[in-house]
Amino acid sequence: MTDNNFDLAQASKTIEKAGEGVPPLEKWNPEFCGDIDMRIARDGRWFYMGTPIGRPAMVKLFSKVLWHEQGKYFLKTPVEKVGIQVDDAPFLLVSVDQQEGEYGPELVFTSTTDDQVIAGKSHPIVVEVCPNTQEPSPYIDVRFGMRGLINRPVFYQLVELAEEKEINGRSVLTLESQGETFELGSF
Template identity: 40%
Template structure:
């Protein structure tokens, strides 16, 4: 059966976006305790490209499948996990890339909801369970969204631009004592790296 990518976020309501975020069935990595560890000979580049022994993995379905098996441990090591083994994978920056963002408002409470689409077609709703963090410097910030199992997605340049445009629209920097901030699902996220 051919893969049907989800529709563009811009044309969806909040309830449709939330349904997309919940619809992806993921393996229970946190319940698996594989006995064998090894090396995958795979690398994820800073721009989200996947390589195996230096050669690009060009099939999007394979990338989506591998991404569903990823976790990052407390030491920052990324692993591909199955019930029988875990294989180390090198990650240059973040394992995933956020490639689009939409803002919706929850009709039940009026709260803003920031929805992100990833390069794997996952949809993640930013909030307390999926926080946004900023790293780098004020001159060169980098934005990351928590996805699952310690894995993060780095916002690409256009998605970063969408986030900043939204922040300027809802709370100009002059109104914030600590710089720009955004809110999503009741949580506040500063957009300026800590000094």
Template identity: 45%
Template sequence: MAESPDNKTGLAGVAAAAKQAPGRGLPPVHLWHPAHCGEIDIVIRRDGLWMHEGSPIGRAELVRLFSTVLRKDDDGYVLVTPGEKLSIQVEDLPFRAVSVTRRGEALVFTTDVGDETEAGAEHPIRVETDPETGEPSPSVHVRAGLWARIARPVFYELVEMAGVEDGRLTVRSGGVAFALGPVGAGVE
């Protein structure tokens, strides 16, 4: 069945919805509540690579476009448009924080899809630790329940910026202190 320009479904519908407001920021996915239409064979791998039907999505612009209509609902990750809601798989977290810069008193993270997030009360940094290996697993909140895994080199930068408070390596951003881990626990 041919798609009409006004009635796009699947990938075409997602792409069309994401282009709705160019230059105006992110689409208002929190306002869209269509019926769940099923699954689409998109997987965001642990390493941040977006796959469609087993093949990498090679165009960074397309990945960015899809990332703008990504939402986390109670039943998992979905790509959402005004007319469709399609489940996708996410192996770890949907984004990777690939750089951090200090702007005044703020730490600003950039993700692999081009989002910038200023760490603070609304965008916390969290560090979970593997109970068996003791290895830290850091992340930062990006938007609306979507988190970015902080890449290892970026985490090392944070450790270099950290001070010691109450026996813990700590960074501050947006007036909030974020503990990276205890001194001497593998985050030095």
């Protein structure tokens, strides 16, 4: 399938038929139909044929059928799988709340597509540092092997919530969520 054959409206209707929430993508095995000109930018904006998708409801709908396989990203329905481009991470986390849970404090992240993820063993926080700029890029696992970039204001919130600990002779900023400890960085 090429962009000439891809029908954005028809794809939306097919996804809507799957119902609320994230459908069982792991059970669907459609044929690969080719790549389409759809891109998710590092700042979380979605583009189709170079134009921003301005309807948040449509972006949210497409985010439900995002799939990651062998380093590539797809939109996957019961009948087709099309490749898309993702600049960094397919999700952007834009808020975090603290709550008490079964295993103590929990950090609950929300994405631009209204996904909620609780940091823990299944959803670890990882901070990668650019070797050239030394700029940190914090991520959290969201679903199906895909992760979300934690935006800068939320990362600053996490730094404020973090505690300084001595680990292997170095000072490290750490956070706890669902009984797991995550390192934000050392200094």
